[in-house]
Amino acid sequence: MREVVTAALQMGPIQKADSRKDVVERMIVLLDQAKAAGATLAVFPELAFTTFFPRWYMEDQAEVDQWFETAIPGNETAPLFKRAREHGIGLNVGYAELTPEGRHFNTSILTSPQGEIIGKYRKIHLPGHAEYDTERAFQHLEKRYFEPGDLGFPVWRSQGGVMGMCICNDRRWPETYRVLGLQGVEMVMLGFNTPSVNSQMSSEGPEDRLFHHRLSVQAGAYQNATWVVAVAKAGVEDGHPLIGGSLIVDPNGKIVAESTTEEDEMLVHACDLDLCTFGKETIFDFKRHRRIEHYGLITSQTGAVAPNE
Amino acid sequence: MREVVTAALQMGPIQKADSRKDVVERMIVLLDQAKAAGATLAVFPELAFTTFFPRWYMEDQAEVDQWFETAIPGNETAPLFKRAREHGIGLNVGYAELTPEGRHFNTSILTSPQGEIIGKYRKIHLPGHAEYDTERAFQHLEKRYFEPGDLGFPVWRSQGGVMGMCICNDRRWPETYRVLGLQGVEMVMLGFNTPSVNSQMSSEGPEDRLFHHRLSVQAGAYQNATWVVAVAKAGVEDGHPLIGGSLIVDPNGKIVAESTTEEDEMLVHACDLDLCTFGKETIFDFKRHRRIEHYGLITSQTGAVAPNE
Numbered sequence: 001m002r003e004v005v006t007a008a009l010q011m012g013p014i015q016k017a018d019s020r021k022d023v024v025e026r027m028i029v030l031l032d033q034a035k036a037a038g039a040t041l042a043v044f045p046e047l048a049f050t051t052f053f054p055r056w057y058m059e060d061q062a063e064v065d066q067w068f069e070t071a072i073p074g075n076e077t078a079p080l081f082k083r084a085r086e087h088g089i090g091l092n093v094g095y096a097e098l099t100p101e102g103r104h105f106n107t108s109i110l111t112s113p114q115g116e117i118i119g120k121y122r123k124i125h126l127p128g129h130a131e132y133d134t135e136r137a138f139q140h141l142e143k144r145y146f147e148p149g150d151l152g153f154p155v156w157r158s159q160g161g162v163m164g165m166c167i168c169n170d171r172r173w174p175e176t177y178r179v180l181g182l183q184g185v186e187m188v189m190l191g192f193n194t195p196s197v198n199s200q201m202s203s204e205g206p207e208d209r210l211f212h213h214r215l216s217v218q219a220g221a222y223q224n225a226t227w228v229v230a231v232a233k234a235g236v237e238d239g240h241p242l243i244g245g246s247l248i249v250d251p252n253g254k255i256v257a258e259s260t261t262e263e264d265e266m267l268v269h270a271c272d273l274d275l276c277t278f279g280k281e282t283i284f285d286f287k288r289h290r291r292i293e294h295y296g297l298i299t300s301q302t303g304a305v306a307p308n309e
Numbered sequence: 310m311r312e313v314v315t316a317a318l319q320m321g322p323i324q325k326a327d328s329r330k331d332v333v334e335r336m337i338v339l340l341d342q343a344k345a346a347g348a349t350l351a352v353f354p355e356l357a358f359t360t361f362f363p364r365w366y367m368e369d370q371a372e373v374d375q376w377f378e379t380a381i382p383g384n385e386t387a388p389l390f391k392r393a394r395e396h397g398i399g400l401n402v403g404y405a406e407l408t409p410e411g412r413h414f415n416t417s418i419l420t421s422p423q424g425e426i427i428g429k430y431r432k433i434h435l436p437g438h439a440e441y442d443t444e445r446a447f448q449h450l451e452k453r454y455f456e457p458g459d460l461g462f463p464v465w466r467s468q469g470g471v472m473g474m475c476i477c478n479d480r481r482w483p484e485t486y487r488v489l490g491l492q493g494v495e496m497v498m499l500g501f502n503t504p505s506v507n508s509q510m511s512s513e514g515p516e517d518r519l520f521h522h523r524l525s526v527q528a529g530a531y532q533n534a535t536w537v538v539a540v541a542k543a544g545v546e547d548g549h550p551l552i553g554g555s556l557i558v559d560p561n562g563k564i565v566a567e568s569t570t571e572e573d574e575m576l577v578h579a580c581d582l583d584l585c586t587f588g589k590e591t592i593f594d595f596k597r598h599r600r601i602e603h604y605g606l607i608t609s610q611t612g613a614v615a616p617n618e
Contacts, residue, residue, distance in 0.1 A: 124600050124603050125600065127592065148600055155615075155616060156616070157616055157618060162615050162616065169592075169598075172593075173598075173599075174484075174528070175483075175603075175604045178484075178606075179603065181613060182606040182607070182612075183606070183613065183614065183615060184615025184616070198591075200587075200591050201591075211562070211563075212531060212561075215524070215527055216528065216531070216532070219483070219528030219532075222524055253520070253524055278509075278510065280613065283436065283481065285612075286611060286612045286613050287612025289435075289436065289482075290434075290611050290612070291433045291434065291457055297488050297492070298487055298491070298604060298607050298608060299601050299604050299605060299607060300601070301491055301601070302599045302601050303597075304490060304492065304493045304589065305493065306471050306492060309466060
């Protein structure tokens with residue numbers, strides 16, 4: 001038994017007007033709850049310190065950059081990291097990263113329970129678009145404000161197991177989990193901000209969005225025999241609703257905990273990493289069953305190419 | 310609108326003692342039902358003409374070979390193909406293939422509504438094992454009796470769209486759907502024979518097996534914006550139970566039809582291939598969103614390799 005008491009720390013909405021200081025105070029309340037529940041790992045959402053700003057079209061780069069962190073921990077976020085270290089809790093938290101070279105990424109980091117930063121991931125599958133789109137009910141400008149991640153999908157040993165990260169839209173792509181699975185991942189941590197309505201099809205509402213979310217997360221867990229901890233920023237941000245549906249999913253693909261609100265809310269579960277072993281050694285023993293000689297298109301070709309009519 | 314009226318023709322159990330002639334008669338009854346329902350496409354299970362013989366350990370190759378077809382159509386199976394041609398129905402049907410060179414595959418073929426054989430697929434992801442396994446509740450000797458498929462995952466234009474095939478355990482592997490998806494697949498047809506209990510974990514019964522089955526099929530459909538038609542051989546074969554759960558799944562990942570028995574049973578649905586377009590042009594527009602530079606392990610490495618402790 002290798003139990004990691006894991007807290008999925010869902011966050012309710014963050015309005016444009018909310019300060020980072022206010023947000024970090026809310027996060028610390030959640031972290032204290034996680035400590036009280038015995039957690040050694042806390043997973044926060046994507047872009048946890050700010051509103052989901054890619055819904056806003058901006059042309060002024062200085063205005064854009066105010067949503068980014070130039071250092072982690074920074075002046076305003078340091079109290080969160082300090083409290084986690086005091087509690088002996090490892091953190092996974094998402095934020096907008098502005099590098100010294102002026103590059104912009106949608107990033108998440110992993111700390112050890114001792115408070116060191118041990119891993120960084122930069123979101124690879126950026127959804128949405130780069131220019132103002134008059135056809136959409138609202139904008140989703142991640143391709144405008146971020147570069148695609150350049151760090152691949154690494155894993156790290158921490159919490160007694162093999163830990164991986166991804167962010168939001170990455171969870172819909174089976175390649176994400178598979179690259180992690182091929183490195184023996186035992187827990188995938190991911191945060192998300194998912195609009196409750198498809199901006200390009202208004203009939204696709206929260207029920208469908210939650211269905212697709214659960215489906216993708218559960219399939220990724222099952223098909224790689226790994227835990228997945230998926231954590232929402234939820235609720236209505238300046239009039240724009242985001243789904244909740246934070247989940248802890250076991251290596252069988254079963255949901256063991258799910259949020260019931262669209263507010264700040266803790267889920268906690270003692271995740272036994274040894275439960276990954278059965279799947280990894282039987283039906284998903286990749287070494288015995290995968291046939292890479294037939295997978296070539298997955299890495300040789302980006303887009304779909306249908307046969308001629 | 311490009312509607313393909315599709316019949317998923319689930320088959321109940323086939324006992325060892327049942328003759329191919331008896332089985333083909335049952336299949337023709339189903340095919341007549343499909344015709345009455347207006348179908349132009351009929352999907353039968355994996356290994357549709359015989360019992361699921363890989364559960365039986367055999368050392369005598371002549372005994373093994375009796376379960377294989379040396380020609381399709383053959384003397385006993387020809388009436389099925391004749392009836393399909395008369396009905397103007399394209400067939401997808403699975404069988405054990407013994408080639409003139411003495412090679413053995415778990416195969417399925419696709420015919421046009423005019424009765425030509427237009428496609429062949431040989432199962433790539435063979436589950437189970439090659440030698441008698443005393444640790445299992447029952448045997449699953451696909452790796453003993455078959456070679457892995459050598460034809461890749463091709464697609465064919467038929468029924469007004471882009472059609473692909475896979476077989477049984479292939480459906481649990483996201484690589485299967487993705488290689489087809491990269492060729493613009495609009496309908497994946499697959500048959501299966503899935504034991505109702507995991508031979509290596511008796512607590513994993515039919516409810517879990519159906520859950521994993523649905524999860525894999527629905528995720529594959531959603532993540533590639535394709536129809537999937539999954540057809541069981543179901544029920545108790547010589548004391549060994551197989552799950553039902555035949556499904557027609559739309560390009561949103563939603564189940565639009567599911568079997569309710571473990572017997573011969575028809576599902577029928579008018580599958581509009583144009584429903585694939587939205588997903589393929591938005592969230593799963595591979596050309597805009599896939600990042601193959603980070604997927605390398607998927608094709609360079611077969612087994613999982615965890616980082617050093």
